[in-house]
Amino acid sequence: MALPLIKNYINGEWEESNGTEIGKIANPATGENIAQVVYSTQEDVDKAVQAAQKAFVQWRKTPPLTRARYLFRIKDAFEENFEEIAQTLTLEQGKIIDESRAEVRRMIENVEHATGATTLMCGYTLEDIATGIDCSGQRQPMGVFAGIAPYNFPAMVPWWFLPYAIVSGNTYILKPSEQVPMTQTKIFECLDEVGLPEGVVNMVHGSKDVVNAILDHPDIQGVSFVGSTPTAKYIYKRCGDTGKRVQALGGAKNVVGIMPDAKLDSGIPSLVTSFFGCSGQRCLAGSILAPVGEVADGLMEKFTAEASKIAVGDGMIEFTGMGPLASGAHRDRVLGYIEKGIEEGATLVLDGRDCKVEGYPEGYFVGPTIFDNVTPDMVIAKEEIFGPVVCVVRCKTLEDVIELVNTRDFANAACLYTDSGNAARKFKYEVLPSMVGINIGIAAPMSFFPFGGAGNSMFGDVKGHGQEIFQFFTDTKVVIERWF
């Protein structure tokens, strides 16, 4: 039987691309192909941009409150289709169904936050900047924006940007990850139901050629990207060359420090989730565990015991503890890092390599894996593994933890468990990553705060969601006026 075909959504119509390159989408739990997607061409991108440009003419004149009302309806459509979206997400991405539900909830929270545009998008005025002369800064939408998304959060990540872009009066083109195009297809079916004016939102599928067509298109004003650091750097540079606004969020290597005075008695399960949630495929996953001093031995015992209890399996089955990795290629990459850690001399205390799930012989499973006695210069302590692999770097002092954080190539997030206000203050004051947790695992900022790291984890000035995002999607036109 032919696999279902994922289509583009252009100018309010579902369309098949004429492209010749076809990608297959597999269920990561079974390895079975479940859908196929044709990679779009330059003509598809041109068509989407034309539709979005045409729609912009009326959409920018639509009052912000009317635009926000579309978001209220979008929220309702998402709530009605909540479970179906979550199930589609687990089916193509592999994460456990509760993680998918949490992700869809976070997506909806962005829609909710963006409905505040009538306040959040306001400009400002000052009378009499010189006698009889008034000045105002008016926030104006700019035209067509585009989003390029990664595979690990197929529902939420595009919605860190899209609702803010359109409620500000811009029109939009989304390119989901070619590995997981089904979730946004479900989501765009909801948008179609809501009946946004044609061309306000568009979706094209594909891989790097489509990305390049977007980056080089003269009629796209700005790009929001989330993905790996090498691609983020590339996107940032190429958008600079073509004069586009850009926000490009990249990879991570997050450190979780544990001070000897940390109150962890009931916190071990949430600490474990920080590392193994979404099978470690999160830019906010804990990656390095850094216990300080005498806390290490007892912590390692409890942490390893809790991690070894995680039931790995098909994310569709309720109460599975951890799903597969998203693709066979990525599973092999993660296994390669485990081999590397052994070769580098780290102590493998929990080995997830031979992870068999009964009834799922072809699934892309890797079990929870923990390396102890990792040193900061090992490859496994430096590169982003993006899987259920924890590197334990034992530290002597808080200063060691801070140095460990600040010498990673990435600066996305870090956190510290401690009962000392002084230690907490020093940590949050001195670490370079711009998302910090205190006595909380690597926790994601909610939609009303900005999301994004520093250093090699983020290129550009304005982060995802939060209040500042309205600056990214608008130009502040300054009008200085005098009337005689």
Ligand code: NAD
């Ligand atoms: P990726 O960089 O491989 O792909 C991301 C997007 O870029 C996809 O849509 C893909 O089609 C496109 N792309 C890939 N290679 C390209 C190229 N050479 N030229 C042009 N476009 C290209 O990332 P991924 O593997 O899908 O996602 C995982 C990565 O995303 C991890 O590094 C993770 O840390 C990162 N991530 C970061 C955040 C954050 O907030 N910083 C959030 C989620 C994921």
